[in-house]
Amino acid sequence: MRISVLSLHTSPAAQPGQGDAGGMNVYVDQSVRALAAAGHRVDVFTADPGGIDGTGGTGQRLQISESITLHHLPVDARTKDELADAIDELARLLIDHPGFRAAEFVWAHYWISAEAGLRAHDIAGESVRPPLAVSMHTIGAVKNRDSETSHERPQRLQAEERIAAEADLLVAATPAERRDLISELRADQDSIVIARPGVDHCLYRPAAxxxxxxxxxxxxxxxxxxxxxxxxxxxxxxxxxxxxxxxxxxxxxxxxxxxxxxxxxxxxxxxxxxxxxxxxxxxxxxxxxxxxxxxxxxxxxxxxxxxxxxxxxxxxxxxxxxxxxxxxxxxxxxxxxxxxxxxxxxxxxxxxxxxxxxxxxxxxxxxxxxxxxxxxxxxxxxxxxxxxxxxxxxxxxxxxxDRFDWGRTVAAVLDALPAAVPAGCCEALGVF
Known part of the structure; x- marks a missing residue:
């Protein structure tokens, strides 16, 4: 299957722990590798203001492996907030990209990516689009609630409610996140799959x-x-x-x-x-x-x-x-x-x-x-x-x-797609 993965505000090639890079970068990198290992071809799209690998520059293309290509969309944004204000531009760049147009399944990470994916469909005006799965990673309303603040932008809060209503599949990392999607964003419980993130057990293991x-x-x-x-x-x-x-x-x-x-x-x-x-x-x-x-x-x-x-x-x-x-x-x-x-x-x-x-x-x-x-x-x-x-x-x-395995993460998402997508949609697109 041809899959497009959207990680627009931060590149999976960036160093976690600095800038806007963190656990999500590891998640995208490792889940994409697991998708490729399962036989899928993956195009990853980013517009990370730090560049495709955190070093600066836009419009680049990086071949990660034979089955994984990382594309940097050329957007003039220097921060994550500026990128959020350029979502319509991001959507048009996605529509114009042959890799995105060829996708049979789109997996968006974080609200900026998900909103750009939805707007791309709106702008294109196509009656049938590839199924869209969304991993929120963090939810603005939850961050405000847990930190007892109101720091998150209204733009984000409104967009996340739309995403919860319109995405074909919402990917929750845990049952707690599933509850938050339902209580804070009023998501349909039948549109949510729990797919626990993994760990690279070949690397992370005990030693002296x-x-x-x-x-x-x-x-x-x-x-x-x-x-x-x-x-x-x-x-x-x-x-x-x-x-x-x-x-x-x-x-x-x-x-x-x-x-x-x-x-x-x-x-x-x-x-x-x-x-x-x-x-x-x-x-x-x-x-x-x-x-x-x-x-x-x-x-x-x-x-x-x-x-x-x-x-x-x-x-x-x-x-x-x-x-x-x-x-x-x-x-x-x-x-x-x-x-x-x-x-x-x-x-x-x-x-x-x-x-x-x-x-x-x-x-x-x-x-x-x-x-x-x-x-x-x-x-x-x-x-x-x-x-x-x-x-x-x-x-x-x-x-x-041991319960955390990237192969099981992506399998849970792919297995949930047929039940989440309206009948006939996947067949029309040639998916599954």
């Missing part, structure tokens, strides 16, 4: 901690608390820093031999160098939150900021660390927690969104019901003080992570 630390230049006698991802309010980066500061107040001896590594960059800003300077976060002056975060990092001697790294290095951080912390205020799934679990690293995670699907409290990690740094510091102290408990949680996490 000492060897990983040696490769990363980390000492054997430190306790390492790891945070992975973009630095932003919704990800709870402030909670990570404040909990380590609280640990210093409650247990100075343990804190003196603990290193907190923040592996990532400011959201929307490409990563700079390793930082332990007066301004540890590149671009951190852009908001009061980031200014306060920079001050907190500078004041806590145990915290070190490191730039995001490719997957083959990231796995060594998982193996080298003692605890992963995922203090997100909203999280549709939490791919970092799943990768860490597969690598044998137990997580302390927020009890929000899809994270309880990955972290089973007291069995494969710990869940925290709020974002009070004192409670997070208590959990960190508990795990760092009990090596046997950490090992037990890590072993159970590896077992639990």
């Amino acid at each position: 901690k000492s060897a990983a630390r040696q490769r990363l230049g980390l000492p054997d006698d430190e306790a390492i608390v790891l945070y992975v991802g973009r630095m932003q309010f919704i990800k709870g980066t402030d909670v990570a820093v404040d909990s380590l500061a609280d640990l210093r107040r409650r247990n100075p001896h343990l804190a003196s031999r603990t290193r907190g590594i923040l592996l990532g960059a400011v959201s929307g800003v490409d990563a700079g160098g390793t930082a332990r300077s007066a301004s540890p976060l590149p671009g951190s002056g852009s908001s009061s939150y980031l200014r306060q975060l920079t001050t907190a990092i500078s004041a806590e001697p145990s915290v070190e900021v490191r730039p995001p790294v490719p997957a083959h290095v990231l796995v060594d951080y998982y193996r080298a660390a003692d605890v992963l912390i995922v203090p997100s205020r909203s999280e549709s799934f939490g791919l970092v927690a799943a990768e860490a679990a597969a690598s044998g690293l137990p997580a302390i995670a927020s009890a929000v969104g899809g994270l309880p699907e990955i972290v089973e409290h007291g069995h494969s990690g710990l869940l925290i019901a709020d974002h009070n740094p004192h409670h997070w510091a208590t959990a960190i102290e508990t795990l760092l003080s009990d090596e046997h408990f950490r090992a037990e949680l890590g072993a159970h996490g590896v077992e639990r992570a």
Whole structure:
């Protein structure tokens, strides 16, 4: 089958953890590879302001493999918000592209891609279009609800309601996301399929901690608390820093031999160098939150900021660390927690969104019901003080992570299409 995958605001070839790249980039990259492995031909479309591979430039074409081609649509947008204002232009570029016109199935990721896909159909005015599946990854109304803010643009909120009503298939990562699609966007429950994201088990698997630390230049006698991802309010980066500061107040001896590594960059800003300077976060002056975060990092001697790294290095951080912390205020799934679990690293995670699907409290990690740094510091102290408990949680996490498989992810989506698409549509298009 000829499949078009839309990942317009961020390229799957970009480095996760910087700019607007994160778990969604990994999801798109790995699910596309799984589609190709299943025998499908895939055209991936992006308009990432950072370029096709995060290096800048538009209008490029990158041949990922014999069956996967990555296309960069030439749009003059420098940010994700500017891209959202250019959706009609994106839709026309898609219509004009022979790869998109040849698609028998379209899978859109995030609301910008889904809205562009729907508008492309509106502009083309065709009576029959290929079935459209949508993975939201995050839902604006849910982010506002979970963070107790109203930061999401009305344009996004309105578009997501339309997407929920008009897409042929909505792909939820977890039952919790399915409930959110129904309650927040009034989606038809029969249009939703649950397809849990996967993990690359060939890469993310347990290995010797000492060897990983040696490769990363980390000492054997430190306790390492790891945070992975973009630095932003919704990800709870402030909670990570404040909990380590609280640990210093409650247990100075343990804190003196603990290193907190923040592996990532400011959201929307490409990563700079390793930082332990007066301004540890590149671009951190852009908001009061980031200014306060920079001050907190500078004041806590145990915290070190490191730039995001490719997957083959990231796995060594998982193996080298003692605890992963995922203090997100909203999280549709939490791919970092799943990768860490597969690598044998137990997580302390927020009890929000899809994270309880990955972290089973007291069995494969710990869940925290709020974002009070004192409670997070208590959990960190508990795990760092009990090596046997950490090992037990890590072993159970590896077992639990076996359920996450990219082949099963794409199979669940493809298997759900015939039931979601109106009768006769797939046959008219020659699909299935």
